[in-house]
Amino acid sequence: MTLSSLRSKSVWPGFALILIVAPLVFAQSAALSILSQCGCMMILALSFNMLLGQSGMLSFGHAVYAGLAAFVSVHVMNSLAGGSAAALLLVPLVGGIAGMLAGAAFGFVTTRRSGTALSMISLALVELIAAGVLMFPGWFGGESGVNTDRVLGAPFIGIDFASQLQVYYLIAFWLFVCAAAMYALTQTPLGRIANAVRDNPERAAFIGHDPRRVRYLMFMLSAFFAGIGGALTAINFEIVSAENLSLLRSAQILLFTFIGGIGYFFGPMIGAVVGVLFSSLLSTYTRGWQLYLGLLFVMIVLFAPGGIAGIWGRLAERRRGIGMASLIRLAGLLLLAGVAVFLIEMLYRRAAVQ
Amino acid sequence: MEFTLITLLNGLSYGLLLFLLSSGLTLIFSMLGVLNFAHASFYMLGAYFAYAISIQLGFWPALLLAPLLVGLLGALVERFGLRHVRRHGQVAELLFTFGLSYVIVELVQLAWGKSAMPYAIPAQLDGPLFTLYSTAFPMYRGFMMLLALLTLLTASWLLKRSRIGLLIQAALTHPQMLEALGHNVPRIFTLVFAAGCALAGLAGVVGGNAFVTEPGMAAGVGSIIFVVVVVGGLGSLAGAFIASLLIGILQTYAVALDVSLLSGLARWGIQVSPEAIGYPLLRLTLAQVAPVFPYLLLVLVMLLRPRGLLGRRD
Numbered sequence: 001m002t003l004s005s006l007r008s009k010s011v012w013p014g015f016a017l018i019l020i021v022a023p024l025v026f027a028q029s030a031a032l033s034i035l036s037q038c039g040c041m042m043i044l045a046l047s048f049n050m051l052l053g054q055s056g057m058l059s060f061g062h063a064v065y066a067g068l069a070a071f072v073s074v075h076v077m078n079s080l081a082g083g084s085a086a087a088l089l090l091v092p093l094v095g096g097i098a099g100m101l102a103g104a105a106f107g108f109v110t111t112r113r114s115g116t117a118l119s120m121i122s123l124a125l126v127e128l129i130a131a132g133v134l135m136f137p138g139w140f141g142g143e144s145g146v147n148t149d150r151v152l153g154a155p156f157i158g159i160d161f162a163s164q165l166q167v168y169y170l171i172a173f174w175l176f177v178c179a180a181a182m183y184a185l186t187q188t189p190l191g192r193i194a195n196a197v198r199d200n201p202e203r204a205a206f207i208g209h210d211p212r213r214v215r216y217l218m219f220m221l222s223a224f225f226a227g228i229g230g231a232l233t234a235i236n237f238e239i240v241s242a243e244n245l246s247l248l249r250s251a252q253i254l255l256f257t258f259i260g261g262i263g264y265f266f267g268p269m270i271g272a273v274v275g276v277l278f279s280s281l282l283s284t285y286t287r288g289w290q291l292y293l294g295l296l297f298v299m300i301v302l303f304a305p306g307g308i309a310g311i312w313g314r315l316a317e318r319r320r321g322i323g324m325a326s327l328i329r330l331a332g333l334l335l336l337a338g339v340a341v342f343l344i345e346m347l348y349r350r351a352a353v354q
Numbered sequence: 355m356e357f358t359l360i361t362l363l364n365g366l367s368y369g370l371l372l373f374l375l376s377s378g379l380t381l382i383f384s385m386l387g388v389l390n391f392a393h394a395s396f397y398m399l400g401a402y403f404a405y406a407i408s409i410q411l412g413f414w415p416a417l418l419l420a421p422l423l424v425g426l427l428g429a430l431v432e433r434f435g436l437r438h439v440r441r442h443g444q445v446a447e448l449l450f451t452f453g454l455s456y457v458i459v460e461l462v463q464l465a466w467g468k469s470a471m472p473y474a475i476p477a478q479l480d481g482p483l484f485t486l487y488s489t490a491f492p493m494y495r496g497f498m499m500l501l502a503l504l505t506l507l508t509a510s511w512l513l514k515r516s517r518i519g520l521l522i523q524a525a526l527t528h529p530q531m532l533e534a535l536g537h538n539v540p541r542i543f544t545l546v547f548a549a550g551c552a553l554a555g556l557a558g559v560v561g562g563n564a565f566v567t568e569p570g571m572a573a574g575v576g577s578i579i580f581v582v583v584v585v586g587g588l589g590s591l592a593g594a595f596i597a598s599l600l601i602g603i604l605q606t607y608a609v610a611l612d613v614s615l616l617s618g619l620a621r622w623g624i625q626v627s628p629e630a631i632g633y634p635l636l637r638l639t640l641a642q643v644a645p646v647f648p649y650l651l652l653v654l655v656m657l658l659r660p661r662g663l664l665g666r667r668d
Contacts, residue, residue, distance in 0.1 A: 058445050116389045120584045128649035281409045291460035298453040
């Protein structure tokens with residue numbers, strides 16, 4: 001039993017333990033809400049990384065599958081109102097199936113091409129669907145969206161999902177299941193072939209796997225998990241609007257995932273936490289949070305394509321201590337960043353006065 | 355007849371503006387193999403710079419200076435950003451320009467706020483150019499069309515007939531050979547990227563006051579120019595020309611027409627009750643569906659002819 005195998009064996013129980021203990025440590029209601037958002041975003045980021053990190057598909061439309069699934073879930077919840085509270089446990093599954101169906105429909109068009117063209121098609125589809133949703137206010141609720149109530153009915157063994165804590169545990173349960181399933185998928189032949197299609201589609205085709213078909217399969221599976229994430233978002237906020245499937249929302253998923261690191265399985269989870277903290281905590285301090293998020297993203301693309309997980313991995317591989325030169329460089333970088341933040345904040349103050 | 359002609363002219367002017375925008379994008383793509391996601395952001399910067407300059411110096415200096423400024427920015431972006439990302443492949447390039455577009459919108463809001471700017475059409479060009487039947491065609495629209503055509507003729511002449519155009523074409527096909535002959539290929543890349551951004555900036559100068567100058571203008575036109583480029587065929591200038599005119603005219607007509615399938619059926623004597631399946635779909639007017647036309651067109655082209663109208667490669 002070497003140390004590394006011990007570490008890999010303890011990862012999943014450790015993850016489960018963290019999920020269980022987290023709300024006991026951060027028990028305030030605001031913290032619970034942030035934790036719940038992190039959970040939903042983690043599923044979305046992990047499922048997005050099935051496309052970008054594992055299959056080399058840069059889609060700009062990931063929010064479409066989560067958003068459409070969220071709409072379906074809301075309507076399902078509204079039709080189940082008055083039933084048993086336990087039915088809520090399965091709503092995410094309904095969302096997942098809805099996401100998968102949407103992925104099957106739109107993914108067929110998207111995955112016919114690879115590379116840049118695929119990105120452009122996914123972009124056009126987002127715009128198409130985001131604009132199309134506003135045309136049918138009857139079902140999508142127009143600009144204001146569709147409301148729902150997650151408390152479906154009589155408590156089931158004392159659980160009715162009225163409290164945020166219960167909702168958090170529902171999200172945590174599905175997060176654990178989805179993360180395990182997505183990790184298992186990376187170990188299957190399909191997951192491996194998806195890597196091959198990412199790295200060298202021509203060779204993948206030569207050994208008898210149609211790259212288009214592999215991309216399409218991965219796309220549908222990714223949309224399935226995105227659908228689960230979308231349904232959980234709907235349960236968490238109890239409202240879904242057209243904003244949920246906008247390009248901006250897709251862009252955020254992309255940003256968070258990449259900042260976390262697309263080369264590692266757990267990278268997107270780090271990104272989801274960072275992203276949610278940015279958008280929920282930092283936004284209370286400064287109006288410039290989106291600018292900082294964008295700048296962070298650009299910096300990471302330029303200097304650390306492995307994202308936060310990549311930096312972490314490199315630090316962990318270093319056997320020797322950190323040298324004086326790199327410390328000085330780090331201090332210089334921090335100073336520069338501080339000056340930049342100061343200048344930007346001053347500008348925002350100036351803009352606020354006007 | 356009057357409606358048809360005026361709408362055609364409006365559609366043409368919009369289509370030409372789209373082409374002015376997408377030509378820079380196509381130029382950059384065929385040269386560097388990167389689809390610049392921030393292209394529409396440079397269009398927006400062109401409009402904002404022109405507004406800032408026109409307050410101080412007037413419209414005509416802005417018409418010259420703003421595109422130059424935007425081009426300079428483009429050169430900096432290529433030299434200090436894109437060039438370093440290139441070794442990580444196409445996806446990284448796309449991600450970088452995508453992040454850039456995200457940052458530029460925020461910076462514009464930081465500098466000019468979130469509301470629309472009062473960037474007005476210059477007095478010399480404010481007024482009717484000619485009158486068709488009873489509808490006046492604005493002078494500024496004519497000026498836009500003329501400017502777009504002139505710019506594109508100049509650009510194509512530069513590419514086809516001048517020495518620098520020769521070098522650019524050679525850098526496209528035989529970069530190593532060009533290096534061996536002692537030319538600085540990376541500098542040519544930077545120049546082309548700057549020129550493409552300057553074209554976007556120029557489109558911003560004339561588009562900003564013809565439509566509206568506000569932080570949402572990049573997002574509004576950004577996806578459409580990608581549609582133009584993909585529908586026309588990646589890297590094909592002629593394809594982009596056809597696609598932009600097609601989309602410009604289609605959208606302008608659609609916005610102006612207030613007919614729906616329902617009214618069409620009613621004309622044939624078929625009445626549909628509000629309870630029927632698909633009634634909400636039948637009730638939609640063309641004007642309501644107009645925003646999604648370009649995207650529908652793209653999906654259709656992708657299904658029928660994946661490489662685009664005039665694309666030579668998949």
